[in-house]
Amino acid sequence: MKLTLKIWRQKGPKEKGRFESYQVEANPHMSFLEMLDVLNEELIAKKEEPVTFEHDCREGICGTCSLVINGQPHGPNRGTATCQLHMRHYKDGDIIVIEPYRASAFPVLKDLAVDRSAFDRIMQAGGYISVSTGAPQDGNAIPIEKDQASEAFDAAACIGCGACVAACPNASAMLFVSAKVSHLALLPQGQVEASRRAQAMVRQMDEEGFGMCSNITACEAECPKEISVTNIARLNREYLSSSIKSQIKV
Amino acid sequence: MSFDSNIPPGPLAEKWTRYRGTMNLVAPNNKRRIEIIVVGTGLAGASAAASLGELGYNVKCFTFHDSPRRAHSIAAQGGINAAKNYANDGDSVYRLFYDTIKGGDYRSREANVHRLAEVSRNIIDQAVAQGVPFARDYGGLLDNRSFGGVQVSRTFYARGQTGQQLLLGAYQALSRQISLGSVEMYNRHEMLDLVLVDGKARGIIVRNLLTGELERHAAHCVVLATGGYGNVFYLSTNAMNCNVTAAWRATRRGAYMANPCFTQIHPTCIPQSGDYQSKLTLMSESLRNDGRVWVPKKQEDAKAIREGRKTGNDIPEEDRDYYLERRYPAFGNLVPRDVASRAAKVACDEGLGVAPTGLAVFLDFDDAIMRYGKSKAHSMGLHNPSDAKVRELGEKVVEEKYGNLFEMYEKITGENPYQLPMKIYPAVHYTMGGLWVDYNLETNIPGLFSIGECNFSDHGANRLGASALMQGLADGYFVLPYTIGQFLSNEIRTPKFDPNAQEFLDTEKDTRERLEKMMNVKGGQSVESFHRRLGKIMWDYCGMSRNAEGLKKARTMIQELREEFYKDVFVPGSMNDYNPELEKAHRVADFFELGELMVLDALDRNESCGGHFREEYQTEEGEALRDDEDYTYVSAWEYKGWDEEPVLHKEELVFENVELKTRSYK
Numbered sequence: 030m031k032l033t034l035k036i037w038r039q040k041g042p043k044e045k046g047r048f049e050s051y052q053v054e055a056n057p058h059m060s061f062l063e064m065l066d067v068l069n070e071e072l073i074a075k076k077e078e079p080v081t082f083e084h085d086c087r088e089g090i091c092g093t094c095s096l097v098i099n100g101q102p103h104g105p106n107r108g109t110a111t112c113q114l115h116m117r118h119y120k121d122g123d124i125i126v127i128e129p130y131r132a133s134a135f136p137v138l139k140d141l142a143v144d145r146s147a148f149d150r151i152m153q154a155g156g157y158i159s160v161s162t163g164a165p166q167d168g169n170a171i172p173i174e175k176d177q178a179s180e181a182f183d184a185a186a187c188i189g190c191g192a193c194v195a196a197c198p199n200a201s202a203m204l205f206v207s208a209k210v211s212h213l214a215l216l217p218q219g220q221v222e223a224s225r226r227a228q229a230m231v232r233q234m235d236e237e238g239f240g241m242c243s244n245i246t247a248c249e250a251e252c253p254k255e256i257s258v259t260n261i262a263r264l265n266r267e268y269l270s271s272s273i274k275s276q277i278k279v
Numbered sequence: 280m281s282f283d284s285n286i287p288p289g290p291l292a293e294k295w296t297r298y299r300g301t302m303n304l305v306a307p308n309n310k311r312r313i314e315i316i317v318v319g320t321g322l323a324g325a326s327a328a329a330s331l332g333e334l335g336y337n338v339k340c341f342t343f344h345d346s347p348r349r350a351h352s353i354a355a356q357g358g359i360n361a362a363k364n365y366a367n368d369g370d371s372v373y374r375l376f377y378d379t380i381k382g383g384d385y386r387s388r389e390a391n392v393h394r395l396a397e398v399s400r401n402i403i404d405q406a407v408a409q410g411v412p413f414a415r416d417y418g419g420l421l422d423n424r425s426f427g428g429v430q431v432s433r434t435f436y437a438r439g440q441t442g443q444q445l446l447l448g449a450y451q452a453l454s455r456q457i458s459l460g461s462v463e464m465y466n467r468h469e470m471l472d473l474v475l476v477d478g479k480a481r482g483i484i485v486r487n488l489l490t491g492e493l494e495r496h497a498a499h500c501v502v503l504a505t506g507g508y509g510n511v512f513y514l515s516t517n518a519m520n521c522n523v524t525a526a527w528r529a530t531r532r533g534a535y536m537a538n539p540c541f542t543q544i545h546p547t548c549i550p551q552s553g554d555y556q557s558k559l560t561l562m563s564e565s566l567r568n569d570g571r572v573w574v575p576k577k578q579e580d581a582k583a584i585r586e587g588r589k590t591g592n593d594i595p596e597e598d599r600d601y602y603l604e605r606r607y608p609a610f611g612n613l614v615p616r617d618v619a620s621r622a623a624k625v626a627c628d629e630g631l632g633v634a635p636t637g638l639a640v641f642l643d644f645d646d647a648i649m650r651y652g653k654s655k656a657h658s659m660g661l662h663n664p665s666d667a668k669v670r671e672l673g674e675k676v677v678e679e680k681y682g683n684l685f686e687m688y689e690k691i692t693g694e695n696p697y698q699l700p701m702k703i704y705p706a707v708h709y710t711m712g713g714l715w716v717d718y719n720l721e722t723n724i725p726g727l728f729s730i731g732e733c734n735f736s737d738h739g740a741n742r743l744g745a746s747a748l749m750q751g752l753a754d755g756y757f758v759l760p761y762t763i764g765q766f767l768s769n770e771i772r773t774p775k776f777d778p779n780a781q782e783f784l785d786t787e788k789d790t791r792e793r794l795e796k797m798m799n800v801k802g803g804q805s806v807e808s809f810h811r812r813l814g815k816i817m818w819d820y821c822g823m824s825r826n827a828e829g830l831k832k833a834r835t836m837i838q839e840l841r842e843e844f845y846k847d848v849f850v851p852g853s854m855n856d857y858n859p860e861l862e863k864a865h866r867v868a869d870f871f872e873l874g875e876l877m878v879l880d881a882l883d884r885n886e887s888c889g890g891h892f893r894e895e896y897q898t899e900e901g902e903a904l905r906d907d908e909d910y911t912y913v914s915a916w917e918y919k920g921w922d923e924e925p926v927l928h929k930e931e932l933v934f935e936n937v938e939l940k941t942r943s944y945k
Contacts, residue, residue, distance in 0.1 A: 076849070146346065168363070168403045168404045
């Protein structure tokens with residue numbers, strides 16, 4: 030199939046970017062990123078600079094790939110990262126617009142690559158259980174009810190790709206933050222620090238310049254791991270109750 | 280340079296405990312003055328950096344990823360082994376040790392493997408304490424399943440995302456140390472060379488991938504946790520950016536590369552569908568708990584399936600060959616990976632392959648769906664349920680167990696595996712070979728340590744499923760933090776190193792010239808095209824089966840391709856910029872040199888063992904034929920220079936506790 034791609038090209042963080050059009054011949058079995066590989070090989074053959082986009086595992090788990098495809102982070106399919114999107118979902122003659130994530134907390138580095146290090150800093154603020162390597166109690170000494178463990182897992186499945194931020198008109202990172210807060214707060218091991226964690230992570234999120242949550246829930250719709258917005262409700266509850274309960278110093 | 284395995288004395292089961300109790304320590308006040316560089320943030324690197332930071336060392340940690348959480352450990356699906364014996368099925372430290380030695384076809388060190396089995400139990404406890412959401416049963420306790428090559432259930436798992444959850448645990452521990460200031464994190468920095476001062480590893484040269492700037496970093500010692508080199512084959516289940524550069528640059532500086540030809544070809548991957556393909560996707564080994572592997576008995580049926588005239592469902596039971604169950608009744612579909620992969624190749628070589636390329640076999644869940652469905656119906660009190668009802672209930676059970684894997688399969692192939700049997704084929708997955716290390720995980724270069732897949736230490740010639748996560752975390756959490764003290768206890772008076780010293784400047788200059796050389800070729804072929812061609816040579820001649828003639832041919836082909844690369848490669852863009860093509864170029868350049876060494880190693884080893892199958896050495900039934908008389912050694916290769924023959928050093932393997940036997944899964 031013949032496709033027209035309109036791709037955002039931007040030389041560097043401070044340069045001005047613009048859309049460029051390209052024609053590419055794709056095959057329905059290809060993945061979306063393999064289609065971009067083909068385009069890049071053609072550009073290299075013409076001694077032009079290939080399109081920079083980030084990717085690594087290409088099986089939907091590392092969270093490196095991104096892209097906003099025709100206005101949707103990770104493209105049209107539900108619960109699918111860009112690297113798992115296949116060209117069989119497109120047809121001959123389609124025009125595909127490919128942009129980087131747009132959020133002031135995720136500045137564009139080059140072409141389609143953005144800087145998502147703000148997520149790391151939010152994690153460093155409190156996205157962990159404070160346990161050092163050593164000799165903790167036996168794993169089976171802490172029974173956890175199956176459904177509870179499963180709910181914690183659903184939140185822990187977040188791959189940190191940032192699609193939630195790109196999907197949100199406010200560029201809010203609430204889904205990301207709430208997924209980690211929920212994962213740990215749902216487990217007995219994470220209870221001790223739950224209040225402190227919610228406070229610290231939210232504070233860092235605000236410092237990074239992410240927007241406020243106004244319950245639009247586009248984040249859940251675009252999340253490649255289908256993380257639920259009920260996590261945001263849980264985060265709000267944790268945050269509010271810890272704010273009321275005590276003046277926690279973080 | 281020392282080449283002593285430094286295995287401590289004493290009975291096998293007491294070596295580690297005794298050694299740990301008597302080894303040199305570094306006092307807390309001295310730890311604060313010592314700097315350690317850790318390269319890589321996968322399971323091994325992140326767990327080591329976090330643990331060393333917790334101990335009070337000053338750690339600098341480097342990754343080429345944009346975040347430590349992206350390292351390829353994240354993609355491990357199936358699980359992690361531990362000798363907990365929660366299932367009460369006869370497991371023990373000794374049995375895990377024995378299974379690993381046997382699974383590795385008697386080409387690994389007894390002492391290292393026993394230590395691994397011992398600390399496996401601590402890993403589970405540590406991960407649970409960190410909040411890793413392992414699968415649990417209705418009593419709230421940890422659940423287990425079974426993996427290939429063993430007859431117990433010792434594999435802990437977190438759905439099909441065990442690697443992700445364990446890595447996030449290690450990443451969280453690392454994040455905590457970063458926030459406390461004990462670890463300084465450098466994202467998007469790739470190690471391009473190792474700096475030696477007076478024969479000891481004292482620093483690295485890295486490239487800032489956003490600016491292209493080269494940087495010099497100094498420390499008292501260097502830990503490499505940079506993963507495996509499966510991408511030398513171009514197509515593999517490794518992530519696109521996995522590479523050998525850090526380990527290979529260490530080899531060029533004198534570290535020995537051990538058993539480079541031991542490559543694991545994983546039997547259950549989604550088959551290749553076209554020439555444009557960039558990588559292959561693994562389907563977890565856990566699927567072989569319930570999936571049955573088969574091909575049609577008749578070539579005409581296979582042909583009809585390849586041409587789309589029939590599907591697997593059209594082949595009646597009596598015309599199917601469940602070849603693993605037939606050839607290996609004791610282990611059936613759960614034979615180890617090397618055995619399953621070779622058997623798939625044999626079936627396809629006989630013209631029984633079921634994909635258009637001829638390279639695929641079926642992995643069928645129909646029996647499992649019906650079996651689970653019947654059991655579920657029974658537990659619900661349904662008498663004489665219809666087949667449709669049984670199937671419906673069974674599909675739900677299978678979905679609960681493997682749902683995300685089935686979904687992934689459907690996304691990639693467009694076929695529904697609940698209705699049609701999956702098509703699978705072997706693909707390169709893991710490299711057992713790696714930097715040679717002693718019992719302390721130190722290479723022959725003093726002060727250079729290597730952990731995780733990056734070293735050669737524990738898996739011999741074949742790794743068992745769910746053991747990679749175990750080894751990465753064992754090294755990082757529970758071995759290196761102790762053994763590194765053996766080296767550092769002698770360095771407490773050594774002042775900090777100056778990254779402006781001559782050794783650093785010289786090494787940086789080498790690196791710059793190497794990159795300039797590639798940029799300046801300005802030829803006509805892309806880096807990708809060279810990588811593809813190298814991968815094809817490696818797969819055809821040094822893949823699932825090898826022979827002397829092919830290996831010799833491959834060596835010449837690689838040398839020619841390497842020369843062509845330096846004459847005709849085209850690297851677009853600039854050195855002083857964010858330039859992924861340049862990153863690829865220097866990685867591929869190192870793959871040429873490693874690839875040649877792999878071929879040489881495969882040529883040296885005139886036997887078949889584990890993942891190394893030499894066609895000349897097989898039994899009448901086509902099983903691997905080991906030669907314990909002549910090849911019970913670790914081959915450790917010393918690099919001698921461009922276009923010079925590398926020198927082979929042999930570490931004889933001594934088996935005091937295990938009797939060497941023909942590995943049989945029949």
